[in-house]
Amino acid sequence: MAMTVLIIDDEDNARENIGQFLTARGYEVKGAATLAEGRASLQRGDGDIILLDVQMPDGYGPNLLYETAGMPFRPPIILITAYGDID
Numbered sequence: 001m002a003m004t005v006l007i008i009d010d011e012d013n014a015r016e017n018i019g020q021f022l023t024a025r026g027y028e029v030k031g032a033a034t035l036a037e038g039r040a041s042l043q044r045g046d047g048d049i050i051l052l053d054v055q056m057p058d059g060y061g062p063n064l065l066y067e068t069a070g071m072p073f074r075p076p077i078i079l080i081t082a083y084g085d086i087d
Contacts (some may be wrong), residue, residue: 004028006047008038008064009080010057018051035059042068047075054081 005027007015012033019029030046032038035056041047042064054061061079068074 002026002028003048004030004046005049005051006030006032006038006041006075007051008032008035008041008056008061009051009053010034010055011053011082014053014080014082035061035064038064039067042071042075045073050075050077051080052077054079055083 005022007018007029009015009018009031010033015031015033019031022029030041032041035058038050038052042050050064052061052064065077068077
């Protein structure tokens with residue numbers, strides 16, 4: 001059984017390119033274009049590993065780190081960004 005990577009990123013090209021890269025390496029990939037979609041996917045248990053964009057149209061990505069703290073299974077979350085720096 002392949003691990004599932006949930007990519008939460010509002011950029012279609014980013015989700016597609018990262019998804020193709022991971023699929024070619026044997027991972028199952030699911031995508032979410034908003035934090036709301038990402039939250040719903042997490043509630044369904046759609047991701048073993050999460051790639052999370054920092055700047056999302058419906059909120060600040062890292063806030064999801066706090067929201068997942070109380071989950072029975074907290075998947076590892078890797079923050080990604082196209083911005084040059086993060087305060």
